[in-house]
Amino acid sequence: MSPVFQGILTIIIGVGGCVGYFYFSNMLLDKVIFPARGPNTGRNINRANQVRPWLFLFPAMFALGLYLAYPVVGSFWRSLFDRSGANFIGLGNYVDLFSEGTFRTAVMNNLLWVLFVPAMATFLGLLVAQLTDRLSWGNIAKSLIFMPMAISFVGASLIWKFVYSANPDIGIINSIRDAMGLAVLDPLQVRFWNNFFLMFILVWIQTGFAMVILSAALRGIPEETIEAAIIDGANAFQVFFKIKVPQIMGTIVVVWTTITILVLKVFDIVYTMTGGNFGTHILPSYMMTYMFRDDGRATAVAFVIMLLVLPVMIWNIRQARNEMR
Amino acid sequence: MDNIAGQNQGSKLAVNITVIILVLLWLLPTIGLFVSSFRDRDQISNSGWWQAPLAVDLNFRTRVAADGAREENGTFVLEGNVFADPALASNFPDATGTIAAYGTRAVAPGEFAAGEVSELRAGGTVVVNSDGSYRIETAEALDRGPTLYFEARTPPKFTLANYRTVLFADGMDRAFINTLTVTIPATIIPILIAAFAAYALAWMDFPGRGLLIAAVVGLLVVPLQLALVPLLSLHTNIGIGQSFLGIWLAHTGFGLPLAVYLLRNYMVGLPRDIIESAKVDGATDFQIFVRIILPLSFPALASFAIFQFLWTWNDLLVAKVFLPSGAESQVMTVKIADDLLGSRGGDWGILATAAFVSIAVPLVVFFTMQRYLVRGLLAGSVK
Known part of the structure; x- marks a missing residue:
């Protein structure tokens, strides 16, 4: 069966199944289990309404539980076993990992990524949002800076190969070096700094995201506050840093944490650009070297990533609870 | 309202320029990819995509046929034009071009300037002129024609072949x-x-x-x-x-x-x-x-x-x-x-x-x- 046909069939079965589930389960509830007639009409309607939310929620809860909640436990459990999955070795995988040089490099690099990418993307996004706000062609500029959002990490990596390539006829950086009479070098093999070259690709992708949200936040600032500051003699910089930024601090933090979480998931850039060579591994790419080879190690690395995400997760949940109050 | 106060033409210009630079920086890599996808594969590896609209110096090789030699005052002379090689017809459709340099060894394809006379390794001399015509003089008849390497300017070439x-x-x-x-x-x-x-x-x-x-x-x-x-x-x-x-x-x-x-x-x-x-x-x-x-x-x-x-x-x-x-x-x-x-x-x-x-x-x-x-x-x- 061709995958196209299979795909169409799945759409029909999947969508039809979902619609059918919601429709018939509601019918069943209202007409058969708690019918709204007979002696207990009132009580039945109330009961049906108590059950109904769970009918609506069930498929989503089931999928969320199976695909996201269960793996947290499942992965941790698996990480306590050796490669074959038969022998319980406690924290053996973790001990082995921490004694490995590549793993420590990956952790250090990942910390660099988590610090640099969100900071840089948020800063550039804020800068662009503020600058384009006053321009007549600001929307076009924003749209172009936002564009990399649509590009896959693999595509973006290839695009940046045309910047970083060691061949001066392909890579812009080396052609400039060549024109200036400097020796050709491969930026991706320059230890330590090559991490930043890779990070910049993600910054390039994420700046547009930060810009869109921060630009909306900047527009939401009450004008009176800015007018008052200008009347009091504040210059453009003071207005920006002392009036505007404090008022959108909440949004800045949201943007920052969103990008942080994304950084911890991205393995594509390192995988396509260097394959983790030259000291550029990060945890997600390092995990993929064990995927399909040693599930115990792979899940252990994944769980280390989870531990890094945990603070953000707790902060997010508290934030959401505060809002609901 | 922040355009009313604290704004002057100078800062407006600075803002415009900054944004233009940022937009260019954001757009250039993607444009590079787009341009490269339409370029000929030899041209890609010989000049950057930003030079795509310019002519490119590419290296070619041609094997001279030995059977066209004639004897002139005791030396054997081979004459012809490198652009006439049918194998190069895709690059030089009208069999003309301009040669910047030529060579007789694959490791140094641009060793000699056009018009300069050089020694052949097998004995004899060779000269390739900038219009592509060559003249090889040897003391004895060659049983195998020498291979000539030359560097010629090719016009920018865009294709859908990729x-x-x-x-x-x-x-x-x-x-x-x-x-x-x-x-x-x-x-x-x-x-x-x-x-x-x-x-x-x-x-x-x-x-x-x-x-x-x-x-x-x-x-x-x-x-x-x-x-x-x-x-x-x-x-x-x-x-x-x-x-x-x-x-x-x-x-x-x-x-x-x-x-x-x-x-x-x-x-x-x-x-x-x-x-x-x-x-x-x-x-x-x-x-x-x-x-x-x-x-x-x-x-x-x-x-x-x-x-x-x-x-x-x-x-x-x-x-x-x-x-x-x-x-x-x-x-x-x-x-x-x-x-x-x-x-x-x-x-x-x-x-x-x-x-x-x-x-x-x-x-x-x-x-x-x-x-x-x-x-x-x-x-x-x-x-």
Whole structure:
């Protein structure tokens, strides 16, 4: 069966199944289990309404539980076993990992990524949002800076190969070096700094995201506050840093944490650009070297990533609870 | 109002210039990819894409036929024109050109300037003029003509050959269809499931609602990596294995938290009056959802659809893990990252074209639906 046909069939079965589930389960509830007639009409309607939310929620809860909640436990459990999955070795995988040089490099690099990418993307996004706000062609500029959002990490990596390539006829950086009479070098093999070259690709992708949200936040600032500051003699910089930024601090933090979480998931850039060579591994790419080879190690690395995400997760949940109050 | 005070022409110019530089910086790499995808493969490796509209100096070789020699005053003379070689006809269709330098050894193809007389290794002399005519003089008749190398200026050449190779010969067409096959069900199914759940979380009263919302917010940040190993073994145990069905389910699960979160945030903001008056009129929750909530939530549904579409289209990780690695089920990202980068690592034209084919659809979706995408982003983040 061709995958196209299979795909169409799945759409029909999947969508039809979902619609059918919601429709018939509601019918069943209202007409058969708690019918709204007979002696207990009132009580039945109330009961049906108590059950109904769970009918609506069930498929989503089931999928969320199976695909996201269960793996947290499942992965941790698996990480306590050796490669074959038969022998319980406690924290053996973790001990082995921490004694490995590549793993420590990956952790250090990942910390660099988590610090640099969100900071840089948020800063550039804020800068662009503020600058384009006053321009007549600001929307076009924003749209172009936002564009990399649509590009896959693999595509973006290839695009940046045309910047970083060691061949001066392909890579812009080396052609400039060549024109200036400097020796050709491969930026991706320059230890330590090559991490930043890779990070910049993600910054390039994420700046547009930060810009869109921060630009909306900047527009939401009450004008009176800015007018008052200008009347009091504040210059453009003071207005920006002392009036505007404090008022959108909440949004800045949201943007920052969103990008942080994304950084911890991205393995594509390192995988396509260097394959983790030259000291550029990060945890997600390092995990993929064990995927399909040693599930115990792979899940252990994944769980280390989870531990890094945990603070953000707790902060997010508290934030959401505060809002609901 | 900050354009009224504290603004002058000078700072306006500075702002304009800064933004222009930033936009150029953001756009240039993509333009480079786009230009490169149309260039001839020899030209790509000999001049940068920013020089694409200029002529390129390329090296060619031609083997001189030995049988055309004539004797002149005791020496054998071979004369002809390098551009007449039929093997070079694709580069020099009218058999003319300009030679900058020539050579007689492959390691030094541009050793001598045009018009300069040089020694042949086998004995004798050779000269190649800038119009391509050559004259070889040897003491004895040659049984094998020497090979001449020369550097000639070729006009800029743009072709669709890369696209032809990528789309019809390299299996990218198959990968394209596979990507579509993964993407469409993986976009539609989570929307449907999430919409019902979001309605329940937004407008129905039941114990534990707050807890569930908090759980969704928490699951929003669970790293995908955790799910790979346990779910793949689960899929294998229940007989799905690595297959399209498996990746659809996986994408559905991974996309749900964002879907539920975005849609709930949007639905909560819908006016209460409409929903209550519908209830007073005797509408059931199912009717309210289908007749009122769904049509009103169209912007949020559209924005999540765009997100999920971009995410599944661009995904490499989930496809690598949940799909078999054979060519018949490779999606484009896997094809490029694992196949083309390895086997065609030096063929920049093919790589650029493959990348461009893979980003073309998302770019179209992005530019036509940008308004919804922005609206969805804002619904999720700005309070």
